[in-house]
Amino acid sequence: MHSLVRLVVLSVLTQPLSSLAKLYENPRQLPNRTYDYIVIGGSTAGSVVASRLTEDSDISVLLLEAGGSNDGIFKSMVPGLVKQLGMESQLDWNYTITPQPGYNGRALLCPREYAAVSGDEGWNWENIQKYILRNEKFVPPADNHNTTGQYNPSKHEYDGAVAITLPGYPLPIDKRVIATASELPDEFPYINETSGGDILGVGWWLETNGNRIRNSAATVYLRPAMNRPNLDIFVEYEAALFYHTTARHEVILPAGAVGTPVFMQLLGIGDISDLDKFGIETIVHKPSVSEHPRLSNVFRISSNETYDELFRNPDLLDLAIARWNDSRTGPLRILL
Incomplete structure (x- = not known):
């Protein structure tokens, strides 16, 4: 893990502000x-x-x-490449948990997702949702496909800072998954709005992409x-x-x-x-410092069964990158 800075805060003289940040x-x-x-x-x-x-x-x-x-970090701009940023040591804090018996003695990645029973009503769904809506700006998907039934327009706002959209490059298997799930509605109910608070089922996930570039x-x-x-x-x-x-x-x-x-x-x-x-x-x-009620883990499984061929095949990945550079389309247009 990178060492964290030890900051000493001391009073100093005030100097004039520059013309720009x-x-x-x-x-x-x-x-x-x-x-x-x-x-x-x-x-x-x-x-x-x-x-x-x-x-x-x-x-x-x-x-x-x-x-x-x-600035200039290409993978941070391309939606389909952003997950690869965690594979680069200079951009990854390497937060890992200690070896766990339940993980066969392995030390796994520990992302900084946070969910705690704090007792603070300000963090419940009703109170936090208004800030989420204030933050978002729903935009059409990159391919301008018909989005009827894929999301609920009344659940979104359109003048915030962060662009929210549906996948602009649906894969052929997507419709097959939706069709198969529809045959088992009790087990896999269809959700026409994955940002509505109920995500138990199958539906279209939203992405923070605007103008075909990842928003952050x-x-x-x-x-x-x-x-x-x-x-x-x-x-x-x-x-x-x-x-x-x-x-x-x-x-x-x-x-x-x-x-x-x-x-x-x-x-x-x-x-x-x-x-x-x-x-x-x-x-x-303050004993509560560093005591996390819940902290999600990332774990690895066999890449031969799940890893996308796009990233296993350098030639195919080069073609996808070239297509994104040329027209901001192709498989890298979506979060993989």
């Missing part, structure tokens, strides 16, 4: 000044938080991201926000150096279900018995 890759380039908010982690939550905060031109924000910029928090929230002079972004900040900045109001930690508790423990916030083992001084005794 800046992307820094060298700590010596970062202005030595105070920000209203420091956001640690530029993934889904961090990008949105930084974007929303800087909508107020009187608020200054520093966003710290341990990874690099998404970086492209639809952070990129537009970089036109604002009150936002600075520092990437690749995980080096073992101390960066001297201070937040007037808050340091916000949207570093993920794994990264956030690790960061907090490095700062001395956690279970005192855990911190003592590593010689970390306890600032706040």
Whole structure:
């Protein structure tokens, strides 16, 4: 696992804002000044938080991201290639669980999906759904096929930030699966809206693709926000150096279900018995830090039975990439 930065927050003199947001890759380039908010982690939550905060031109924000910029990362743009990003060490945090008896002693990948019984009513379906709708912009699929019965228009919004759409390159087997499932409606009921809260059955899954290019928090929230002079972004900040900045109001930690508790423990916030083992001084005794009620796992099965021929055959993959480059169509147009 990559080592996480140990951040020391110190007060420094305020300097004037630049005319536009800046992307820094060298700590010596970062202005030595105070920000209203420091956001640690530029993934889904961090990008949105930084974007929303800087909508107020009187608020200054520093966003710290341990990874690099998404600019020029081809696989992050192509829907069908995005899952391959996790196969590259420079883009993968390699979060794994400890070897488990139930997994035959293996240590498997541990993605940062999060579901917890928090008791906070703000996270129930009724309360969170309005923000999901505010976020989305439903657009026609890339091939403009007839979508009747594939989704429920009343369950979507059309003027948000993130483009939502149906698969624009249906595979021949898709209709066969739908037809077969229709013969067993009790076991596999058809769902005409997979975003409606009921996903027990068979239906068409929606994708975050717009203009035939994958949408992400970086492209639809952070990129537009970089036109604002009150936002600075520092990437690749995980080096073992101390960066001297201070937040007037808050340091916000949207570093993920794994990264956030690790960061907090490095700062001395956690279970005192855990911190003592590593010689970390306890600032706040908080046993709940790092205790995940549920954290999903990814596991591998035989690729000979399930792995797509598209990725096993280099020549076929090259043709698919060429087609996507030429017309933004083909099998890589959908999330595989």
